[in-house]
Each structure stands twice: as C-alpha cells, then as structure tokens.
Amino acid sequence: MAVLSAEHVEFDAEMPVVVVGAGACGLVAALAAHDAGAEVMILERDASPQGSTSLSAGLIPAAGSRLQAQAGIDDSPEVFAGDIIAKTDGRTPPDMALLAARTSGPMIDWLTETHGIEFELVTGFLYPGHSRMRMHGPKSRTGADLEQALLSAVSAAGIDLITGASVEDLFADTQGRVRGLRFRRPDGALETLGCKALVLACCGFAGDADMVRRHIPEIADAECCGHMSNTGDAVKWGLSLGAAVADMGAYQGHGSVAHPHSLPLSWAVVTQGGILVNTEGRRFSNEMRGYSEHGAEVAAQPGHVAWDIYDARCETAALDFHDYREIRKLGAVKTADTLEELAAATGLPPAALKAEFDAIAEAAASGTPDRFGRRFGAGDLLRAPYLAVKVNGALFHTQGGLVIDADARVLREDGAPLPNLMAGGGAARGISGDSNYGYLSGNGLLSATAFGRLAGISAARIAAGA
Numbered sequence: 001m002a003v004l005s006a007e008h009v010e011f012d013a014e015m016p017v018v019v020v021g022a023g024a025c026g027l028v029a030a031l032a033a034h035d036a037g038a039e040v041m042i043l044e045r046d047a048s049p050q051g052s053t054s055l056s057a058g059l060i061p062a063a064g065s066r067l068q069a070q071a072g073i074d075d076s077p078e079v080f081a082g083d084i085i086a087k088t089d090g091r092t093p094p095d096m097a098l099l100a101a102r103t104s105g106p107m108i109d110w111l112t113e114t115h116g117i118e119f120e121l122v123t124g125f126l127y128p129g130h131s132r133m134r135m136h137g138p139k140s141r142t143g144a145d146l147e148q149a150l151l152s153a154v155s156a157a158g159i160d161l162i163t164g165a166s167v168e169d170l171f172a173d174t175q176g177r178v179r180g181l182r183f184r185r186p187d188g189a190l191e192t193l194g195c196k197a198l199v200l201a202c203c204g205f206a207g208d209a210d211m212v213r214r215h216i217p218e219i220a221d222a223e224c225c226g227h228m229s230n231t232g233d234a235v236k237w238g239l240s241l242g243a244a245v246a247d248m249g250a251y252q253g254h255g256s257v258a259h260p261h262s263l264p265l266s267w268a269v270v271t272q273g274g275i276l277v278n279t280e281g282r283r284f285s286n287e288m289r290g291y292s293e294h295g296a297e298v299a300a301q302p303g304h305v306a307w308d309i310y311d312a313r314c315e316t317a318a319l320d321f322h323d324y325r326e327i328r329k330l331g332a333v334k335t336a337d338t339l340e341e342l343a344a345a346t347g348l349p350p351a352a353l354k355a356e357f358d359a360i361a362e363a364a365a366s367g368t369p370d371r372f373g374r375r376f377g378a379g380d381l382l383r384a385p386y387l388a389v390k391v392n393g394a395l396f397h398t399q400g401g402l403v404i405d406a407d408a409r410v411l412r413e414d415g416a417p418l419p420n421l422m423a424g425g426g427a428a429r430g431i432s433g434d435s436n437y438g439y440l441s442g443n444g445l446l447s448a449t450a451f452g453r454l455a456g457i458s459a460a461r462i463a464a465g466a
Helices: 024-035 051-055 066-070 077-087 094-115 143-156 209-215 233-240 293-299 312-318 322-329 339-346 350-366 443-463
Strands: 002-005 013-020 040-043 135-137 160-162 166-172 178-184 190-200 251-258 275-277 305-311 334-336 386-398 409-411 417-423
Touching (some): 002 233, 013 024, 013 178, 013 443, 024 051, 024 094, 024 190, 024 443, 051 143, 051 386, 051 443, 066 094, 094 143, 094 443, 143 160, 166 190, 166 233, 178 417, 190 233, 209 386, 233 417, 251 293, 305 312, 312 386, 334 339, 339 350, 339 386
Parallel strands (some): 013 040, 013 190, 040 160
Antiparallel strands (some): 166 178, 178 190, 251 386, 275 305, 305 386, 334 386, 409 417
C-alpha cells in the first residue's frame, strides 16, 4: 500500500468520483454523490460485498427521524449528542458528535424516501447509554440485510460497482491531490483509474494484527470477529499523504460472543437483568456499562471466557435478532429449572453462583447499587427457567483513524484539508473517544452512514469544481 507520484501517469480510465469500499459507508457515499449529480464508481476488494456492515446487527441510531416522530419519541440532535459525549467521558470532539447527531435523522429519512431502504425503529428495549429509543434497522436485525438493501439501491441508481478489485496504490501530485489509483484483479492483472475526488470507505485496521497490537494491545489476543479485509489501508495511505490521525486506541469490542460459534449474543438480555460470570462463578463488572468495554473484560477472565446468564423474560427481546435465533439452533443456549441444575449444565461452582444471585437480590431489596455500581430493581431479578450461553470477548472493528472535518474531508496535521480526499466509517476518526468504553451502541454504523453521506456530497462538489 503506497502513495506514488502521479507525474507522467496515464490512467486506463477516468471517473469523477471513486469510492474505495462497498460497506455501508461506501454505498451511502456513492448514493449521496450520485444524487448530487456526480458519476461514481465503487471499488470493492471482496468478490461479494459484505464488510463490517454485514457482520453487525444493522442498527443505526438516529435522532429526529420520521419513524421516531410516528412512535411519539421526543428526541433531538442535542440530546443524542449529549449521550455520545457522556459515553466517552467528554473525550470525543463535541462538534463532531453534534454533526453526526444532526445529520442522522435526515439521513435515515433520505435513504427511506429516496432510495427505498426500509427501516424499523427498535422499541423493545433501551440500549445502554442511549436516553431515547433511536435504533433504526431492517426488520431482521441483521447487517447483511442492510447491506443488501443498500446494494440494491446502488444498482437501481445505475452506479458502477466493481468487485474483486483490491486497491493497491494511490497516485498523488506534490500538493497531495489524489489523481487516481491502481487496483489488482483476482487474476493478478493491474488496472489504473483516474479520479477528481476519492472517498476512503475501506474501514479500519482490525484485520491487521500488527496495528492492533501497536494501538490497542489489551484486545490483541482476543478473537477478532470483524471483517478481516479491514487492514488499515486508509490510515496507511492517509499518513503517507500527511494526514492527521486520532483516537487510534478506540474500538468496538463485544463481551458476549457465543463461544465457539462466533455469533454475537444480543446485549438486550443484559439490559433486562442478565449477568456475566466467569468460570469461577463470579461476576466481575457492572454489565450495564456496555458491551464494547466488556470485550477486554471477558478476554481477561480465566480461560478468556464467561457465561451470560439470563431468563425467559430477558430472552424475549433477543429473539428479534437473527444471530440469537442461530445461537439457539446451534444448541449454545443451556437451560435449567434451578440454580443447582444451572451450575451442573455450565460447570460453574454452585456455591459461588448462588452467592452472586443472593448478592443481587440483597441489592435489589435495599435499593442500593451492588458492589460494581449496578442497580437492580425487583423486576430485574432472574427467575427460573434460567438460560446461559458461554461467551468470549472479541474485537469487532476499530474506531480511530483519519481526522475529518464537517464535510468529511481528510485533514492534514495542521488542520488544512487535503485537496480531494474524503473518509468516513472506520477509515475516519469516529465519535467513540479514545478507548473501548466510549463506544455507544450503533456508533460504527452511525459514523459510516452519516459521515459517508457527507463524504459523497463533498466528493461530488469537488469533482464538479465547486
């Protein structure tokens, strides 16, 4: 992955706007550039576009959408931005958090009304850190369906998408203007493509083990459940062009990935009263802090695993998720009518397990937080039949990257924008602060779609010479 001199290079073809990556960010950017009047081409490394989007639950948090209004939910960009900033303990730029929040609702409405993407608003439970119900996604709650819907919209718009096209190098002039790129076909053939504006939507670096170990060592030995094509290309090209990067220690982890099935168990079961215990039968954290920070928490437990324990009431919300239904089909969910049976089914020490349940009941009765700071109400107490799934902690995708401005233009170290380079999603610095604890549910797809749309609009404007 290199940035080469564009001097004397004659490109095989020219395209006003080129987008690298066909996940949610790239597809939304392409649709936005197309709607702004630009001719667009998308280059995707994989033979079948999937990206991090397809591995997600496909849920995009948005404030002020028409779906929220129809559901009578009182939300605003300011409230949403406040939730984002609070989750990071104030370590994400407030202006970028507000930008994402302000553009989120109109972006959902635009995808629905202009491009026929069908969304539902999740109203069954509230994700940790969100003060309003604002998760929008496909009925199936799968990112694969969101990806397919966006691909269908791109196809309907007549936008060119080339798969099996691995972008190897960029060509830039002495001013940092990207004049084009070179990509490799599956048969090894190389082609060059000139452009007037370039959008980097090729996600982050979760698939580059060296970069992960350098920037986020606490999760380096955990399972990576992200898209392995996310090898940090955007950051590498950006640094070669003199771009600034920030928050490279930020990432989305997950502390509830069914083991060894590698399918995420919805955190909905935790929000309804579920708990995590290690193989010694002991709880080790406040589970309501969120699933991202629990990736490293679970990975640090004996054997790098834990048990997610919940009940039939908690399961109700999880059943809406395709991944959970698959986990059930695979036989990963253990059931028990008593704590003794639960201990036998999971191999957990009965006395330690009972002690944890007794401590939770005592905290609920007293109305005070437990030893980890979590509050349990009477309605949160787990009741038989009990359910349990063995889980591990995992890395899903990184959240640090190229610093962008309010137009999704990539910035140099001095704050000036590079002439014609845009970025979004995992390729850009996200809104999750500088570590794992700042990841608010849906932040990945929020930055992918909100900033992706801004990147496409900016690319179309630059390509038109405006």
